[in-house]
Amino acid sequence: MAHALIDDQDGSFQGTDLTGTGMVYRDQLVRYHRLDRGYVFPGRQIVDVPGHCWPAPGPEHCTDPSFRGCWFDGNGRPISDICDPDAPEGVVLLCVTCGLDCT
Numbered sequence: 001m002a003h004a005l006i007d008d009q010d011g012s013f014q015g016t017d018l019t020g021t022g023m024v025y026r027d028q029l030v031r032y033h034r035l036d037r038g039y040v041f042p043g044r045q046i047v048d049v050p051g052h053c054w055p056a057p058g059p060e061h062c063t064d065p066s067f068r069g070c071w072f073d074g075n076g077r078p079i080s081d082i083c084d085p086d087a088p089e090g091v092v093l094l095c096v097t098c099g100l101d102c103t
């Protein structure tokens with residue numbers, strides 16, 4: 001399940017280490033986010049979460065209206081309330097419509 005993280009020596013985005021979480025970065029170029037072509041920092045990727053299907057086929061087709069995203073824990077489960085003191089630690093913050101890493 002190891003995935004080569006993006007090398008940040010050229011200044012591009014360094015992804016979160018997802019080793020052991022079951023979640024993987026999708027090897028797909030992201031050009032922009034949402035239909036209004038929001039800027040995406042170079043190197044940001046979609047995260048595939050086991051058992052979770054993103055409604056949008058990619059960030060370029062994303063119609064997410066909230067901009068909020070959702071934190072996922074180390075088991076690839078969404079955290080419904082990150083402010084809950086009993087909530088597990090969030091690992092990655094993902095767009096709920098396309099899975100783009102917004103951490």
Ligand SMILES: [Zn+2]
Pocket residue numbers: 033034059062063064095096097098099100
């Ligand atoms: Zn999105």
